[in-house]
Amino acid sequence: MEKFVQIENVKMSFETKRGEFVALRDVHLSIQQGEFVSIIGHSGCGKSTLLNLIAGLTLPTEGVLLxxxxxxxxxxxxxxxxxxxxxxLPWLTCLGNVYLAVERVFGRTESRAQLKKRAEEALELVGLTHALHKHPHEISGGMKQRVGIARALSMQPKVLLLDEPFGALDALTRAHLQDELLRIIANLKATAVMVTHDVDEAVLLSDPLS
Ligand SMILES: Nc1ncnc2c1ncn2[C@@H]1O[C@H](COP(=O)(O)OP(=O)(O)OP(=O)(O)O)[C@@H](O)[C@H]1O
Ligand SMILES: [Mg+2]
Structure with missing residues (x-):
């Protein structure tokens, strides 16, 4: 299989009042297309920093990501x-938050009705049909987490970056969404990188080392 995400010799440091703070260094990782990789590590070890780099939200101090x-x-x-x-976004409803992402990806080729349908289907998938028109301050932490999952899945991305996506959910909802996630990822043939603190979850969802 093809190497899809490649991280080579990455260093990430931040300028702070006390000088340079090195959050990551010497990071090398190759992820194949369709692979599910989990990242586990103690709080503050740089997991979110690494996901932000793959997302392209920040650029590395040294090294390259492909x-x-x-x-x-x-x-x-x-x-x-x-x-x-x-x-x-606090000023948009759950539907509005997902719609915005859908529009960004499919807005040029699809009608508003089609885009709305996509957003509604994504929210249905995470069990939030009853909360389409609520704003973020009107829903619980677990529900916000599910809107975030719906938003990401609705974009049908090649790479899904998940930062403790199930942390705030009860066991039953979590198990259901884990199953859904695996199904959707398989359908999309998407590559996934997930941060979790739950070793069982990592073992359940990740591909074994080959
Ligand atoms: N913008 C920033 N400026 C300065 N330091 C930062 C910045 N972002 C992250 N850090 C530092 O980099 C380290 C890694 O942060 P990161 O958020 O990646 O941790 P994490 O592994 O995701 O932790 P957690 O499990 O608690 O979410 C921390 O020490 C944090 O204080
Ligand atoms: Mg983090």
Missing amino acids: CAGREIAGPGPDRAVVFQNHSL
Whole structure:
């Protein structure tokens, strides 16, 4: 199989008041197309920093990241993120938040009705049909997390970047969404990189080392 995401010799440091803070260094990782990779590590070890780099939201201090053979120079609709802190736009409803992402990816080729249908279907998938018209401040943490998952899946990305996507969910909802996620990823033939603190979850969802 083809190497799809390649991380070569990446260093990420931040300028702080006390000088340079090195969050990541010497990171090398090759991920094949369709592979599911989990990242586990203690709080503050740089997991979200690595996902942000793959998302193209930040650029590395040193080294290079590639997706499908091209340097990652910024965010793109081929790489969707489920953020650890939800990152929903507070002035839009659940439907509006998902619609915005759908429009960005499919807006040039599809009608508004088709786009709305996509957004509604994604929210249905995560069990939020009853909350389409609620705003983020009107829903629970777990529901916000599910809107984030719906938003990412609705974009039909080649690469899904998931930062503790199921952290705030009860066991039953979590198991259901894990199954859905695996099904959707298989359909899309998407590549997934997931941060989790749950070893069982990582074992369940990830591909074994080959
Ligand atoms: N913009 C920034 N400026 C300065 N330091 C930062 C910045 N972003 C992250 N860091 C530091 O880099 C380190 C890694 O942060 P990161 O958010 O990647 O951790 P994490 O592994 O995702 O942790 P958690 O499991 O708690 O989410 C931390 O020490 C953090 O303080
Ligand atoms: Mg994090």
